[in-house]
Amino acid sequence: MSQQPHDRFDDIPRGSGRVGAHRAEQPGMNALVVLLWSAAVALVLIVAGIFAALVMMDRISFGSGDSSPSASQSEEGTAAEIDTSYRVLILNATSQEGLVAEAEEALQAQGWAQGDVFGSDRASEEFETTTVFYVDDADEAAALGVAEVIGGAAVQQSDFYADFNDSEHPQLTVVLGTDRVSGGAPSTDESEDSPAE
Template identity: 70%
Template sequence: MSKPPQDRFDDIPRTSGRVGAHRAEQPGMNGLVVLLWSAAVALVLIVGGIFISLVMMDRISFSPESQPPAPQQTQGTDPKIDTSYRVLILNATPEEGLVVEARDALLAEGWPADGVFGSEGSSQEFDKTTVFYVDKADEAAALGVAEVLGGAEVQQSDFYADLNDSEQPQLTVVIGLDRVTDATPKAEDTEEAPAE
C-alpha cells in the first residue's frame, strides 16, 4: 500500500486533552462574596428608606425653622380692652399652669369663657411674653391684652394667623420665660428641723 503524500497539515503537532466547549463553574463566584455584597446593598437601601421617611415626616429639615420676627415697638396707640377679640394663649415655657393664670386674668376683665383658650407646653422656649396681632387695626386691642397680662410686649405679625379658625378677630399671646417663677428654695426654707 502506498502512503498518501504529505501536506502542510501533517506538520501540526497533535495535542492531547479535550477539545470543544465545556460547561464549568465560573471561577471567582464565591458564595461568601455574593452574600456580603447582598447584605451591603440591603443595608444601603434600608438606611436610605429610613432617611427619606424621616424627611417626609418632617423629623429632619434642611431649612432653618421659621421664627417670629423680632418685636417692633408700638408708639402712639392707646391700649383698649376689647373683649370681642378671641385670645389664643400659647405656653412656650417648661412650666405648667401659666396658661390658666393668663386666662383667668383675661376672664376677670370680661372676656367670655369660650373666647379665651390655650395650650400648655411648647417645643421651643420664648424669651419674653408677647401679644401678636395681624392688622394695624388690632394694635389697640393687643396693647389692652398686654396691659391686662401685666406688661407683655406687643408685635404685629401674621405668623400665628393660620391658627384662627373663625371669622372673629384673634390675638395670640405667647408666654415667655420672663413669666417663669424661680423655684429655687430660700435659705430659711432649707434649714433642717432640730433632732429630738
C-alpha cells in the first residue's frame, strides 16, 4: 500500500481531544432529568392558566375591594344616606326569634322614631340573604343607609312591597335572612332571592 504524500497538515501536533462530530448526547443528560423538567414546566403552565382564568372571572381582584357594591355605595355610585323620614318594615325570614328586635334597636339608635320601625318575626319561607328592598330610584340612598345601620345587607329594587309605600311616608322593607342565623358575615352583593311574604 502506497503512502500518502506529505502535506502541511502532517506537521500539526496531534492533541488528546476527540476527533469527529461532537453532537452525541451528553452523558449526564438522562431520561429522568428530562422528565422532571417537563413535569415542572407543565405544572407552572397549569398554575398560570388557572390563575389567569380566576382573574378573568373576577374571582381574584388586585384592588382594595372598593369596586364591588357595598352597603355604603351601590354599583352606580349612590352613597348611603341615613334618612329617618322613611318607615322601615322588618321581616324575619328565619327560624330564629329576636332578630327583628335587634334591627329595630339599631335603627332607633340612629334616630328613627319607635312608631316608624315595625316588624314581624315570622315569614312563610326562609330567605337566604338579608336584603333591604326599595321601590323607587330615589329611595336607593336611604335603603343603603338602612343596610349600613343594621350591619351590612344587600340592597335591591323591587315593586313587591310597593303597596305599602305612600308619598308622605315612603317605606323600606328589610328581610332578615338566614345569613344572620349562621353567624357568617352579611352579604353585600345584590340579592337575586325573591322577597319574603
